[in-house]
Ligand code: HEM
C-alpha cells in the first residue's frame with residue numbers, strides 16, 4: 001500500500017506539540033513531521049534524472065571523494081588556540097540530532113566485501129574508491145571505504161521520482177532527541193510517575209546533587225545503536241538513536257534527561273496536585289523552549305555572526321508565526337552545509353578534574369558507539385569540564401586527521417576505519433545535491449564562469465588543485481566548495497554555508513507555531529513564564545545536572561581573555577519557576 005499522503009486530524013486548540021511534529025502547521029499538518037521528505041531548495045542532480053550519481057560536464061565520473069580529501073584537505077591542518085571551546089561543537093551536534101536524520105540502508109553491513117558478489121546490492125554500488133598511493137590507507141592495503149546509500153521514500157512505501165529522502169525525526173527544534181519522534185518512543189522513555197523520564201541511578205557517592213547520579217536508561221546492546229564488535233558494557237536509550245555515537249553526545253543526552261527530571265520535580269513541588277501527564281508535558285514544553293533559546297541567542301550569533309543573525313531576523317524581540325513558511329529540513333542543509341561544522345570536531349576529548357588538571361585524554365574515534373567511560377567515577381563531570389575548558393578545533397578547511405581516517409575504528413589497531421569527510425562528499429552525491437556553483441547564486445554570490453572566478457572566496461592554492469580534480473567549475477561538489485570558502489567577516493563559516501544555515505534556522509523559527517516566544521497560540525507561554533525562560537542558559541542546565549559549581553558566564557567562550565572569569569551556580573544560575581505556580585500565594 002502506498003502511504004505518500006497520510007491523513008492527519010488536528011486539534012487546533014492543543015497546548016502541547018505532538019510527538020511526531022504533525023499538526024504544528026494547521027494548514028499543512030504534515031509539514032515538519034517525522035518521516036516526511038527533506039525539502040529540496042534546488043532540483044535534484046542525477047545523471048539519469050532520478051537516482052544515479054551525477055557525472056561531470058564532460059561525461060566522465062566524478063573525482064573520487066577520498067581523492068578529493070587527500071589532495072585538498074587532509075594535508076591542510078592547522079592549529080591555533082581558539083577562544084571558543086569544544087562545547088560549542090558538542091552543542092552543534094546535539095542540535096543537529098534534533099532536526100535531521102537521514103538513514104543509510106544498512107541492511108548490508110560492509111559494502112566493500114559485497115563488491116565481490118555476482119550482483120552488487122543496489123545500496124552498495126557507490127563505495128568510495130581508495131587509490132594505491134593513499135597517504136594513510138595504502139599502509140593497510142585498503143582499496144575501498146564502505147558506503148551505504150541512503151534509504152529513499154520507496155522504503156517508506158512511497159516511491160517518488162526523482163529520489164526523495166525522509167527525515168526520520170521531527171524537523172522542529174523541539175527536543176525530539178530527548179523525547180522521541182513518535183508516540184511509541186516517547187511512551188517508552190517515560191516513567192509515568194510525577195512527570196519524570198525513566199533513568200538509571202548510579203550512585204556516585206560524595207556530595208553529589210541528586211540529579212547528578214541519573215543516566216539515560218540502558219538497552220540491550222544492539223548492532224544498530226552500540227558497537228557490537230567489542231563488548232560494550234553501556235548502551236543508552238534516548239529520544240534519538242545516535243545517543244551512543246560518541247562520548248560527548250551521550251553526555252549531552254544524559255544532561256538533558258537530568259534537566260527534565262530536575263524541572264519536573266521543581267514543578268511538582270510548586271503544583272503538588274498536577275498529574276504525571278501535566279508535569280511531563282509542561283516540563284517538555286520548557287525543555288524545548290530552553291533548547292531554542294540557547295540556539296538562537298547563544299549559539300547562532302557565534303556561528304553566523306552577531307550582526308548577520310540580527311540582520312537576517314534570527315534574533316528578534318518576538319517571533320511572529322507565519323504558516324506559509326515550510327519548517328522542513330532541507331537536503332542542502334542536512335546532507336552538507338550543517339555538516340561543514342564537522343570541521344570543529346577535535347581529535348581528542350579531555351577529562352578535567354576538580355583541580356582543573358587533565359585527568360586523562362581519549363581519542364574521540366576510539367570510543368564511538370561505546371559510551372562505557374561515561375558512568376565510571378566522576379567521568380561525566382570531568383568530561384563536562386573538559387568540553388568547557390578545552391580550546392576547540394578552530395573552524396578550517398579540513399576535518400581532523402582521526403575522523404578523516406579512523407572514524408569508527410573502535411580502538412582496534414589493525415582496523416583502519418572510515419573517513420567522515422569522504423562520506424559527507426559522497427552523501428551529497430547520493431542524495432543528488434546541487435553543485436556548489438548552483439548554490440552560490442541563490443545566496444546572492446555571482447555564479448563563477450571559470451575556476452579563477454572562485455578566487456573571490458576560495459584561496460589560490462585550493463583553486464589550482466580544484467582545476468586538477470574537476471573538469472569544469474560546474475562540477476564542484478557543494479560540500480567541497482563550501483568547505484573551502486574563507487569565513488565571512490564576523491562569522492565562523494563561509495558565505496554559502498552562512499546563507500543556507502540562516503535559511504534553515506529562519507524556517508525553524510518562523511515556521512514553528514510552538515516557537516517559544518510566539519504569542520497568542522494555545523501553546524504560548526505567559527509573559528512572566530517567557531521572562532523566566534529567557535534567563536536560562538546552558539550554565540543553568542549544567543549547574544543543576546552536574547557537580548560543577550562555578551562556570552563561565554559565556555559558556556562557549558570560556559577561553560576568551562575576560563570570560564575565563566567564573567561565576568557561582570548558587571548566585572548566578574538560579575532557575576525561577578514561580579511563573580508556573582497555579583495558585584499564587
Ligand atoms: C562529535 C563528533 C561528531 C561525529 C563523530 C559525527 C559523525 C557523523 C556521522 C558518522 C554522520 C553520518 C554520516 C553519513 O553516513 O552520511 C553525521 C551526520 C551529520 N552530522 Fe555529525 N558528527 C559529529 C558532530 C557534528 C556536529 C558538531 C555537527 C553540526 C554542528 C554535525 C552535524 C551533522 C549533520 C547535520 C549530519 C546529518 C544528519 C542526518 O540528516 O542524518 N555533526 N555525523
Ligand SMILES: [Ca+2]
Pocket residue numbers: 098099169170171172173174175176177
Ligand atoms: Ca525535532
